[in-house]
Amino acid sequence: MHTVHLAEETLAGFGYAAFGIIFSVNDFTAELSEDEYKIIDDFFESLDLSSQDDPVQSMVTYGDLMNMVDSDNRYVYKGSVTTPPCGQSVYWNVMSTVYPIQQAHLDLFKAQLARADQGNLAETGNWREIQSVDEHNVIKVSSGEDSASQVVMGLVASATMLAMTLY
Numbered sequence: 001m002h003t004v005h006l007a008e009e010t011l012a013g014f015g016y017a018a019f020g021i022i023f024s025v026n027d028f029t030a031e032l033s034e035d036e037y038k039i040i041d042d043f044f045e046s047l048d049l050s051s052q053d054d055p056v057q058s059m060v061t062y063g064d065l066m067n068m069v070d071s072d073n074r075y076v077y078k079g080s081v082t083t084p085p086c087g088q089s090v091y092w093n094v095m096s097t098v099y100p101i102q103q104a105h106l107d108l109f110k111a112q113l114a115r116a117d118q119g120n121l122a123e124t125g126n127w128r129e130i131q132s133v134d135e136h137n138v139i140k141v142s143s144g145e146d147s148a149s150q151v152v153m154g155l156v157a158s159a160t161m162l163a164m165t166l167y
Contacts, residue, residue, distance in 0.1 A: 001109075003062070004081060004090065013089055016081065020094040021069055023101035030070070030099045039068045040099060049108035052115065070097045072143035096140075 002020040023040075030036075043065040048057055075094045081087045101109075 002082075002094075010089065014078070014091045015087075016090040018079075018081075018090050018092045019066070020092065021065075022095065022098045023106070024098050025101055025103050025106055028098045028100040030097050032100070036068050037100065039064045041102065041105070044101065044105035044109070049105070049112050052111070069095055069099070071095065072141070073097060074141050075138055076141055077138040096142075 001023060002018050005017045005019070007015050007017070032040075039061070043061045046057060046060045071093070073096045075092075075096060077092050079088075079090050079092045081090055
């Protein structure tokens with residue numbers, strides 16, 4: 001899952017910031033307390049994804065989720081928006097910790113995604129093909145290492161894909 005935030009004004013060439021969190025039903029890496037599991041559950045429940053009518057909520061517990069995630073360990077790079085027209089100047093933050101999600105929440109989330117693109121998302125896939133690393137200069141930010149060490153990994157090209165993929 002990722003959220004994109006629009007800046008009031010461009011700063012250092014960035015007009016947007018994206019925050020990506022990877023969730024998995026079985027293959028998560030986060031070690032959480034019962035209260036932290038509840039924060040994740042409460043977040044997905046506050047979205048009311050069971051509605052197929054473009055749900056509008058007065059209260060989403062996004063702040064609680066953001067305060068809980070480990071933002072000290074992440075990948076950052078300058079990329080683009082993932083939907084047309086795929087504008088540049090997005091400062092991406094993709095968390096390196098994988099968080100748990102209940103199967104029921106994942107199913108509801110996927111049902112909402114399936115509504116996109118006139119219900120043909122399963123056939124059309126993402127709007128954006130995976131881009132090469134090029135000059136994205138992916139940096140790993142880690143509390144356990146140098147705070148800005150260059151990342152050397154073959155999967156960096158798919159970081160944007162990972163940010164929006166729930167598996």
